[in-house]
Amino acid sequence: MAVINKEKCTGCKICQTYCTVDAIIYDGDNHKCYIDQNRCTECYVCLRQKVCPREAIESIELDNFYKQFQHVISDPVENHGVTGVTGRGTEEVKTNDVSGRVKKGEVGVCIDMGRPGMGVFLRDASKVAMALADVGVELLPAEHTPLGALMKDLKTGELVEECLDYHLLSVIVEGKCQESQLKDVLVTLQKVEKEIDTVFSLGLILRVDENGQTEAMSCLDELGIPQPYRGKVNVGLGRPLCLD
Ligand code: SF4
Ligand code: SF4
Known part of the structure; x- marks a missing residue:
């Protein structure tokens, strides 16, 4: 856990500009900075980059499972223990050419x-996962995506209460549905985006025909959702293509 040693801190505020989520607070009465532990994501940018000239930012042991989860997902150089993937601990569906999920x-x-x-x-994240599950999205289990480990039940998407107040740099909610369900899924996301206090981007993974087209995307036009013409393909670095 990242903490600031008050004895060493001079209140120079240099560290504030490096914090990824504005979790370093300046205490004007004492002329020191401290880390707001409710906001800190344990991304360890401040520690890894050695941003403090006084070496006042220190790490202490992450004292529970949720703190460790928060750190592993928020620190891009950490490797997730179950999925074996760095970054946010998931290959994501953009690797579908090789995973074939x-x-x-x-x-x-x-x-x-x-x-x-x-x-x-x-x-x-719990609100979004529950909304998706409610319209029939089949959420991915813990062996494929870290968030699955925090769900009470994949069928509801609800996360355990103990984790809800933890703040992460970013996290991915993943699943799949039938093409015929896509419009309902999009309508649900349009509703739930008004109930959450962050931003998200939506990735859709579909098999296209030989012309690169799919009818399933037409519902985006119906709902006024722009289709950006850009792509991101992870070819799996030598892993064989999934052809089925
Ligand atoms: S950079 Fe170091 S000394 Fe300066 S405010 Fe941050 S913790 Fe304190
Ligand atoms: S660990 Fe990350 S979120 Fe926490 S204070 Fe350091 S930079 Fe900010």
Whole structure:
């Protein structure tokens, strides 16, 4: 856990400009900075980059499972113990060319919540996961995506109460549905975005025809959701393509 040693801190505020979520607070009465532990994501940017000229930022042991989870997901150089993936601990559905999780007729749904500067509380991730589950999205289990380990039940998407107040730099809610369910999923996301206190981006993973087209995307036009013409493909660095 990142903490500031009051004895060493001179209150120069240099560290504030490096914090990814504005969790370092200046205490004008004492002319010191301290870390707001309710907001800190344990991303360890301040520690890794050695931003303090007085070496006043120190780490102490992460004292419970949720703190460790918060750190592993928020620190991009950490490797997630179950999935074995660095970053946010998931290969994400954009690796579908090699993982083959999303089959023909299905849509992979990838909600990328939070951003540097803002972060995401797990209570908001729980709201999004519950909304998706409610319209029939099949959420990914813990062996594929870290958030699965915090769900009471994949069928409801609800996260355990103990984790809800933890703040992460970013987290991904993942699942898949049938193409015929996509419009309901999008309408649900349009509703739930008004109930959460962060931003998210939506990734949809579909199999396209030989012309690169799919009818399933037409519902985006119906709902006035722009289709950005850009792509991100992870070819799996030598892993064989999934052809089924
Ligand atoms: S950079 Fe170091 S000395 Fe300066 S305010 Fe931050 S913790 Fe204190
Ligand atoms: S660990 Fe990350 S969130 Fe916490 S104070 Fe350091 S930079 Fe900010």
